[in-house]
Amino acid sequence: MIPMLARIRITPDRHSPIRLWLPLILVWLLLAPLVIIAAPFIIVIGLARGRNPIRQFLAVWKILCASRGFCIDIRSRDANVLFEIV
Numbered sequence: 581m582i583p584m585l586a587r588i589r590i591t592p593d594r595h596s597p598i599r600l601w602l603p604l605i606l607v608w609l610l611l612a613p614l615v616i617i618a619a620p621f622i623i624v625i626g627l628a629r630g631r632n633p634i635r636q637f638l639a640v641w642k643i644l645c646a647s648r649g650f651c652i653d654i655r656s657r658d659a660n661v662l663f664e665i666v
Contacts, residue, residue, distance in 0.1 A: 582608065582641075583648040583665045591660040604665070 588600040626633040647665055654661040 582644045585666040587662070587664045587666055589660075589662040591662075593658050 582604075584604050586602040586604055588602060589597055591597040622636065623633040626636050650665040652663040
């Protein structure tokens with residue numbers, strides 16, 4: 581299953597942290613029309629290169645599903661930023 585929530589925590593130096601919860605369903609809904617428009621082009625390009633388009637879409641789906649638990653932690657002198665996909 582694809583991830584549905586991202587947590588963002590920004591901790592400025594000597595200030596209280598800012599916590600944001602981003603529902604990824606909104607991102608997926610915004611990207612859905614682009615995927616529908618791009619799908620025929622991806623299929624044609626895949627077939628021209630001798631690749632199975634179903635395997636290409638399955639590979640992308642597996643990457644999306646595996647992104648759960650992805651975490652980026654950026655630390656600097658001025659602030660700390662944590663981005664985590666739940």
